[in-house]
Amino acid sequence: MRILNLLKVAFKAIVLNKMRSLLTMLGIIIGVASVIAMLAIGEGSKASIRESISNMGSNIITIRPGAEVRGGVRGSASDMQTLTFEDYEAIRDEATLLSHITPMVNGGGQVINGSNNWPSTIYGVNPEYLEIKVVDLQNGSMFTNAEVQAAAKVALIGQTVVENVFPDGTNPVGQMIRFNNIPFKVIGVLEEKGENTFGQDQDDVVIAPYTTVQKRILAIDYLNQVMASAVSEEDAPEAVTQVIDIMRTQHKLRDDEEDNFSVRSMEELISTFSSTTEMLTILLVAVASISLLIGGIGIMNIMYVSVKERTKEIGLRMAIGGRGADILMQFLIEAILISITGGLLGVVLGLGATVFIEKFLHWPTSVALYSIVISFAVCAITGIFFGWYPARKAAALDPITALRYE
């Protein structure tokens, strides 16, 4: 029989048994819909985790002085004085993939306001720091480049510091605090950021011009680190390479010499998180696939019954010239048609469910085209796989017995 005729015959058989066909499809419909919805949830949460890491500054690149080997003794990184303001300038001027950059010095100390005091860390930076760390101001304003030049004694403080040194709730902006006995005028309060991924309180900070911190608190002329942000997350690895090249030139390192600095990006962290959500997605899809499998078994079941029920028809078709292959194809195509139709309905339902989840449950979702393609392909394969056995059985019937079957 020609394929077109086979399709017509199969289509007719499905239409003649609408209700049964629909119930058979139900397993496939639910299976496909749940695969699509689960993948959408997985993709969605992956995207949202990525976004929240981005908010933390996923494109941040940090340059730290590395352990220098002197006379065979490897020194501690924090004691290193090899990262200089000139290094910062070189990176700032030469690196093309960085959008913001700040020199950074930091030191611990006591924040004091009258009778309240709190141990914290002061970070000396330039005004670009806020952009790099993606921090907003809750109150007040950032210091200016002029204030950096002048090594002004101004500071911004994080929420944890506010709570501890201004427990009575007064607005800290405009107030004076002391850090290690150096008076600072509070000119701004940072928006609350909470803990970072490593459990470190990001609100327990004092931010001041790096010049001020260098001269008045630490009394150093080198930098503890340089912090920069790549123009985009994707460019981060490339930017890291750029920075390394600049730094090696800057430090006049020969090819056989090790880096005496280190450059890190947040990329690695992101891939860790991505693999976690990927794992979760795989798990969800595995569960959904089971329903697809059960749907396939449903098809096999119904096709098996259908073959039994239509034994006489099969006998007739054979008597009037249907070959085994014709009969096989007829039932196989019917099974495939059922599973593909079920698959289509499943895609529609899955997309609907995704919209529902997004709209009413406010879960982040993202429908990936590949999820539709894959579940659809699985559907067709399911049809062939589970349709084969009953179809084979139909084709193997003896026409004489089939004709006499009651």
Add this chain to the structure above:
Amino acid sequence: MSKEIIKINELKRSFTMGTETVHALKGISFTINKGEFVTIMGSSGSGKSTLLNILGCLDQPSSGSYEIDGVSIKDLSKNQLANIRNEKIGFIFQSYNLLPRTTAIENVELPLLYNRKVNSTERKSRAIKALKMVGLGDRLHHTPSQLSGGQQQRVAIARSLVNDPVMILADEATGNLDTRTSYEIMSLFQELNRKGITITFVTHEPDIASFSNRTIVLKDGNIIKDYFNTNILSAEKELAALPIEDH
């Protein structure tokens, strides 16, 4: 001499049932020529069904030869047998075997679906022609449930004609019908036979045989009688003679 449609020689068919071997046909020979209307008679167990299966190329003989339209079916593969059935034989069954919820046209088209040489336009026109031939030109789009038993059997006859077979093979074709309707059907068979169609009619009802021009009687796997009717009854006349029923 007219063309030989069926040529059977020393045909035997035995079945193994457990440890026992049943000889259903014990070496029969006969020839059916083109244009004959043959009735094969016999009580149950006579080997009549076995012969029907072999004549219909649904089964193969254990020994002996069977030729249909000059083709020996010995050693033919399953697919080749299917092709023979499709092109040379028109089956008619006792229980009509129409596809339910399928129109008369589609039922009649069915054998042509398995014939790759026929396209859909030709299929349709041939189905309509066959249905007109059996007097159902006004019932083309009726489904079996909308047709009476006699009409359903007419659809089945149309289906058997649509492939232009060399022989129509009817298996108790009037068995499910009342006397009046079976006479109507027999009259149709006689009419088709007058047009030159070879018919082999398997039955156990003796009065059906009187409408055919030759009768072969089987008993216990052997042919006990094979004779030409000298007095062929006209089903049309018999029908007219039946007492008129109230409808």
